[in-house]
Amino acid sequence: MSLQAQVEAALGRGVTRMVALHGGDLSDVARAELDCGGQVVAKTGAMVEREARMLRAMQAAGTPVPGVLYAGPGLILLEHLEETPPGPESWRALGAALALLHQTDGESYGWAEDYAFGPVEIRNGFKDTWPAFWADNRLRPFLDAVPREMAARLEGLCARLPELLPERPRPALLHGDIWTGNALFSGDAAYLIDPACYHGDGEVDLAMLHLFGQPPAEFLEGYGALRDGHEDRRPVYQLFPALVHLRLFGAGYRGLVTRLLNRAGV
Structure with missing residues (x-):
């Protein structure tokens, strides 16, 4: 199953476009543009579920992190955040x-x-x-x-x-x-x-x-x-x-x- 199909199945929404993003040492990263107009970040890799558990622990501590929208074997979906230069x-x-x-x-x-x-x-x-x-x-x-x-x-x-x-x-x-x-x-x-x-x-x-x-x-x-x-x-x-x-x-x-x-x- 393609990554686009995996995202659609996880969210129950259509995806109009997948855009590759810069990833890290452990995962591949892409931005999924949804047919409803929203966007999510998709990360794939062997350890992404562990990353999701870490993000949820940080969120439980009140720390600002991207929300975990879905976590499954080899795939997590995260809230998309618009990046701006730091001030x-x-x-x-x-x-x-x-x-x-x-x-x-x-x-x-x-x-x-x-x-x-x-x-x-x-x-x-x-x-x-x-x-x-x-x-x-x-x-x-x-x-x-x-x-x-x-x-x-x-x-x-x-x-x-x-x-x-x-x-x-x-x-x-x-x-x-x-x-x-x-x-x-x-x-x-x-x-x-x-x-x-x-x-x-x-x-x-x-x-x-x-x-x-x-x-x-x-x-x-x-x-x-x-x-x-x-x-x-x-x-x-x-x-x-x-x-x-x-x-x-x-x-x-x-x-x-x-x-x-x-x-x-x-």
Whole structure:
């Protein structure tokens, strides 16, 4: 069955046109134009149902996300939102949205399902302490995929995490892959898209957002004050997305990983 036919069957409405959109590492994305004049976003892929569950968890937390209109094996349909260039108010809205997300706590560190960024498996098994989660689920999985000297430094950092990270911070609901491409700005509003959710230290999302650029001051105005010591923890948290990029895109990211290890003190 074609994607157009799948969308029509899921919604019980006719589709006049399918327009391919830029997708991510896990799914193909298209905009379906309906015969009633509306539009929806269709995402197909092996893990889209997991994405739908994450979006619904974020929505339950009160966080602005596209509404999930349908979720089935290999296909989800999402509310279509008109995108506009970000301005000061929408950056404040993004900060407020992320702060609201982080106010929702889990019982432990992790998520009920594993996930992936393309071929890179993301392990989300629950851990009782935050340093154990970060070591076992976020850093050690890359030891066999990096040069030996870098692996030794990563293992040394894992051994030091109990002194570098809080043992039991609030297990906040995290977006898990927040960068400007996963924030959709619409007017003065901001929506979070393409999540990779789990529960952990809220500073993880902030570290990711700062990895490849500096959000404007309005973002932190919307988010609120940060905990003391966040700048020292930031390179430890940024190592995970840097290692993902190294695996996905190759040696051009080796220098970034090395710089973050240096800043982390190993």
